[in-house]
Amino acid sequence: MYQPMLFLHWKQIRMVLGLFVVAAFALPLIAVEGLGTPPGMDAVSLNAYRTLSAFQLWLPFFPALAAAIGLTLALSSWNWDHQQNHVYALSLPLTRWEYTIQKMLAGVSLALLPAIAFWLGAHVAAASVSLPAGLHAYPNELAARFFFATLLSYAMLFAMAAGTVRTTLWVSGVTFGFIFFGIIANDVLANYVDFFSRVNVVEEVYEWIIHAPGPFEVFTGNWSLIDV
Amino acid sequence: MNSAIELTNVGWRAGKSFELKDVSLKVPMGSIYGFLGPNGSGKTTTIRMFMGMLKPDCGHISILGASVPKDMKSILARIGYVPERPHVYPALSVGEQVKVHASFYRLWDQGWCNELMDRLNLDATQRISRMSKGETGKLLLLLALSQRPDLLVLDEPTDGLDPVVRRDVLSAVLDYVSETSATVFISSHLVHELERICDWVGVMDDGRLVAEMPMQHFKNGIKRLRVANAPDTVDQAPFTLLGRHRDNGVGSLETWVVRDWEAPMRHYFDHVGATVRDVIDLDLEEGFVELLRSSRPQHKKGS
Amino acid sequence: MRAGGPSDLEPAELIMFSDIDPRSPTPLYEQIAARVRLAIAAGDLGCEDSLPSVRALARDLRVNPATVVQAYRDLAADGFVEIRHGQGTFVQEVSAFLRDEERASRAQQMVRRLLEDGARLGIGVEELSRAFSAEAGAKISE
Numbered sequence: 001m002y003q004p005m006l007f008l009h010w011k012q013i014r015m016v017l018g019l020f021v022v023a024a025f026a027l028p029l030i031a032v033e034g035l036g037t038p039p040g041m042d043a044v045s046l047n048a049y050r051t052l053s054a055f056q057l058w059l060p061f062f063p064a065l066a067a068a069i070g071l072t073l074a075l076s077s078w079n080w081d082h083q084q085n086h087v088y089a090l091s092l093p094l095t096r097w098e099y100t101i102q103k104m105l106a107g108v109s110l111a112l113l114p115a116i117a118f119w120l121g122a123h124v125a126a127a128s129v130s131l132p133a134g135l136h137a138y139p140n141e142l143a144a145r146f147f148f149a150t151l152l153s154y155a156m157l158f159a160m161a162a163g164t165v166r167t168t169l170w171v172s173g174v175t176f177g178f179i180f181f182g183i184i185a186n187d188v189l190a191n192y193v194d195f196f197s198r199v200n201v202v203e204e205v206y207e208w209i210i211h212a213p214g215p216f217e218v219f220t221g222n223w224s225l226i227d228v
Numbered sequence: 229m230n231s232a233i234e235l236t237n238v239g240w241r242a243g244k245s246f247e248l249k250d251v252s253l254k255v256p257m258g259s260i261y262g263f264l265g266p267n268g269s270g271k272t273t274t275i276r277m278f279m280g281m282l283k284p285d286c287g288h289i290s291i292l293g294a295s296v297p298k299d300m301k302s303i304l305a306r307i308g309y310v311p312e313r314p315h316v317y318p319a320l321s322v323g324e325q326v327k328v329h330a331s332f333y334r335l336w337d338q339g340w341c342n343e344l345m346d347r348l349n350l351d352a353t354q355r356i357s358r359m360s361k362g363e364t365g366k367l368l369l370l371l372a373l374s375q376r377p378d379l380l381v382l383d384e385p386t387d388g389l390d391p392v393v394r395r396d397v398l399s400a401v402l403d404y405v406s407e408t409s410a411t412v413f414i415s416s417h418l419v420h421e422l423e424r425i426c427d428w429v430g431v432m433d434d435g436r437l438v439a440e441m442p443m444q445h446f447k448n449g450i451k452r453l454r455v456a457n458a459p460d461t462v463d464q465a466p467f468t469l470l471g472r473h474r475d476n477g478v479g480s481l482e483t484w485v486v487r488d489w490e491a492p493m494r495h496y497f498d499h500v501g502a503t504v505r506d507v508i509d510l511d512l513e514e515g516f517v518e519l520l521r522s523s524r525p526q527h528k529k530g531s
Numbered sequence: 532m533r534a535g536g537p538s539d540l541e542p543a544e545l546i547m548f549s550d551i552d553p554r555s556p557t558p559l560y561e562q563i564a565a566r567v568r569l570a571i572a573a574g575d576l577g578c579e580d581s582l583p584s585v586r587a588l589a590r591d592l593r594v595n596p597a598t599v600v601q602a603y604r605d606l607a608a609d610g611f612v613e614i615r616h617g618q619g620t621f622v623q624e625v626s627a628f629l630r631d632e633e634r635a636s637r638a639q640q641m642v643r644r645l646l647e648d649g650a651r652l653g654i655g656v657e658e659l660s661r662a663f664s665a666e667a668g669a670k671i672s673e
Contacts, residue, residue: 088317093333406589407586
């Protein structure tokens with residue numbers, strides 16, 4: 001029973017959420033606008049076409065929008081708590097876990113709204129384009145990717161937003177430190193140990209996190225509405 | 229369970245600046261307990277401690293017979309809390325805040341809430357950010373009382389409120405207590421208010437609980453004595469001497485401030501060749517000040 | 532605007548208790564009881580008149596309800612009132628003798644305080660007596 005959390009979150013964010021819903025619906029439509037229906041297009045030349053078409057320009061906006069929604073939801077989840085130093089939360093007859101999970105569920109519920117709008121937009125966009133043989137539209141898959149991308153960014157940032165400024169600085173600091181000093185250390189060690197001259201540890205970790213099948217792949221993978 | 233709140237040897241330290249030292253406090257069930265102390269003495273910290281918001285470094289805390297922080301969830305369901313700084317959401321209306329709050333408490337009494345809203349003159353449609361300090365104070369109390377708590381914890385509930393609102397707030401609290409025999413823990417530096425309504429008093433100073441006793445005992449027990457031919461040393465006295473000083477230029481007349489005084493103790497002075505010219509009553513505020521003065525280390529003693 | 536609620540005090544009742552002084556060494560419950568006794572002695576409260584409910588009196592005087600309960604219990608113990616559970620507290624038939632005794636006791640308390648104040652300020656019984664005659668005489672001739 002997380003109604004109060006949902007209500008409070010809604011109260012804070014309803015204006016911005018409305019804008020996101022509109023954007024989520026519109027984005028797929030805008031993206032396909034540049035996609036004409038030249039006759040005789042087949043799978044092979046689609047690749048070439050892709051690199052030229054304006055559609056390519058819009059692709060990064062999908063994950064960006066998902067991340068933006070996640071960020072906004074995360075920050076607004078905890079904004080009011082931070083303002084009054086969590087006093088209200090601590091005085092309620094809920095365990096911290098119950099409180100946190102209810103808050104999170106509220107955010108997830110709200111994330112559904114732009115996700116559904118995006119799903120609708122993707123369907124309308126797919127329907128408005130007549131596709132040559134060999135090409136298919138994947139509005140459901142894309143909408144699912146969008147929803148998961150939103151949830152992922154929400155979840156990560158939710159955890160950070162819950163903490164104090166100090167926690168956030170710690171997390172950012174450690175991450176940045178690892179990257180920065182890791183690269184330097186790698187370069188230095190490359191002079192002494194053969195392994196490091198062939199392998200850049202930081203880069204490998206990065207590749208593994210970003211591209212391997214896993215959470216981050218949601219962001220860096222294929223955001224194409226239309227594909228072979 | 230005869231204590232609503234019980235702290236045993238609680239200690240806490242935050243950096244070098246502030247600490248609670250060995251606080252042992254007992255609030256009897258059904259009492260109205262006044263928590264006095266100057267600013268910075270540790271009153272709010274102590275409250276946060278038994279509300280489970282801060283963890284003590286040592287010592288044990290129990291509320292309504294249950295252990296803090298183990299049973300915190302069930303304890304908090306029975307506590308109505310009015311903090312020093314309002315913890316309501318400014319963007320909500322009164323009605324919305326009430327609805328949000330009500331959803332967390334099983335024993336919520338909406339009928340009583342409506343009656344209180346009426347009595348305290350609160351408008352359900354008003355935005356909290358536009359409310360005055362007094363109205364916000366009344367709202368906080370409304371929320372706490374409508375939960376039908378067994379324990380009311382009020383941290384400076386009437387601070388900064390005008391007299392009319394203060395009366396409304398206190399009346400509502402007393403009304404609730406008459407009906408339910410709930411326990412009230414009220415921290416305030418408005419000593420005059422506490423004088424009327426509290427039957428127990430605890431005094432904090434510099435992180436320590438320096439006194440805890442029934443209100444009557446506190447009020448009556450602390451007196452100022454005008455003593456003639458006072459002895460230099462005081463031993464085996466039935467009362468506690470808090471301080472003494474010589475009156476300006478008037479022979480050997482001294483003013484003593486004593487604690488735990490009872491009328492028959494006059495005879496003590498006869499035995500030491502002194503006489504008590506006068507026994508002056510101190511009101512709660514004066515007694516409180518004297519108690520604090522005596523409990524602090526002095527650089528220049530007495531006369 | 533005063534709070535509304537069950538069995539509000541009448542304005543007359545409020546005045547009766549209006550000078551309750553929490554700072555006085557006399558406990559509040561004793562002060563409340565004394566005022567009731569005086570009202571009975573003066574005839575302001577008659578037999579079977581009801582005293583305000585504990586709840587109403589505590590709320591309107593802004594005192595601890597336990598204080599009111601104590602006052603009423605003391606009055607009942609002295610035979611001035613009867614506490615009927617669920618109905619309220621009612622004034623008992625008080626003999627003329629008790630009433631006179633109460634008034635005499637009151638008068639004595641007042642004089643005692645006057646003498647104490649006088650002693651503190653160095654005003655003797657003689658001077659007080661003269662002042663009394665002057666004041667009382669003026670009152671009678673009004």
